[in-house]
Amino acid sequence: MTGEAIEYGSDYSEALFENHEAGIDWVPRWAQQTFEKVERSVYLVLSSAGQNEYVATRQMLIEVPAGTVEQVSDEMHERGALHTEAYEPLPPDRQFVSGQNAWYVPCPVCLWPMHVRGSLLACRYPQHVGQFTIIQEHDTGGAPRVRGPLPALAVHAAEAVCLHEAVWRYITVPGITEVSLMGWLAEQADIDGDAITKWPHKDRWDISVRAGNSVFEVDLKDTRSPSQIVARPPRARHVVVPDYRSWQVAQLRRSLPTGRYEVRTVRAFKTLVGKALKEAQ
Structure with a gap:
């Protein structure tokens, strides 16, 4: 299948990977068979982890999607990440x-x-x-x-492993935007490292940050169809989409409950944070 076809179909499986506290009784049997091993080995591990272990493991799955068996093992040890069966031999x-x-x-x-x-x-x-x-x-x-x-x-490619495609698609791909924004926030001189919380409450939303006199709770959404976001409304007030999804902002503002959410691109959210920092000086 083309990348576009995979991206379209992925929108309809994403719920498997968004809430590991929820059951999967509604999922068709073929989907359970396809993702059973990944869902069990990754998300049950994450759901049983402490907050620090959760962050370390999730960030590794974003930043280390491939490598040799030894490299992956060393990264896991250095980061304090939990062992999962997310990696497989290079296809x-x-x-x-x-x-x-x-x-x-x-x-x-x-x-x-x-x-x-x-x-x-x-x-x-x-x-x-x-x-x-x-x-x-x-x-x-x-x-x-x-x-x-x-x-x-x-x-x-000798001894190389990489993430299972499902883990890559639902953790690594959206996580690139999440980790990039976390890094940008940490680089701001007026934001202390302690003011940034990654994936609070084990991914109830993606980022909490205190900037100046404001606290921003952020859910980053990278999905092909805005209707998938509307169908499962975010838990955080600030809904942020990648800059390459900027066309979704207007539709999400119309479709999500009025007054409950603020929708922006990553670039626009950075501007908002910068304004809050300037006002606090």
């Missing part, structure tokens, strides 16, 4: 042979191995940048070159 459609070795190329945006079709590479998430080309050269024993809209490097 054949994510690797290619050049010279005597097998290789994969992480997406420059999410770092998950890009899909390979002949000499072409592309991330399975359509919003991530463009198409890349493998440049096959005479065997020098080194990594093949990759040409594309952003710098990308081939990595040895």
Whole structure:
């Protein structure tokens, strides 16, 4: 399937991964079979974790979507993340042979191995940048070159693992925007690190931040269809969408309950935080 088809279908499975306190009796049997292992090994672990373990584990699943078995194990230990069965051996459609070795190329945006079709590479998430080309050269024993809209490097596929596609789609992809915003907030001189809470109450919403005299509770939503957000209203007042979803803002403002939510893009939310910090000076 194309990336667009996968993205469309993903909207209808996302509820499996949004609330690990809820039952899944409503899910069709085929979906339970497809996601049973992932849902059990990841979300039951997360739901039983303490807050600090939850944050460490979730952030790892966002920032380390692929690597060798040893690299993943070391990251897990250093971060204090819990063990899950979220990682699997690198699938054949994510690797290619050049010279005597097998290789994969992480997406420059999410770092998950890009899909390979002949000499072409592309991330399975359509919003991530463009198409890349493998440049096959005479065997020098080194990594093949990759040409594309952003710098990308081939990595040895030996002993490589990557996140199961469901975990990547529902934790890593939206988490990129979440972690990026968390990082931006932490860089603001007038916001102390203690003023930022990541995934409070184990993801009741995504970020709580105290900026100046204001406290912002934020839910970031990265989904193809605004109707999916409206069907499961966020718990936080500030609903934030990635800048590449800016067209959704007007529809969400019309569709979500009036007066209960404020909807903005990431860029506009940063402006709001900056204004709050300036007013507090």
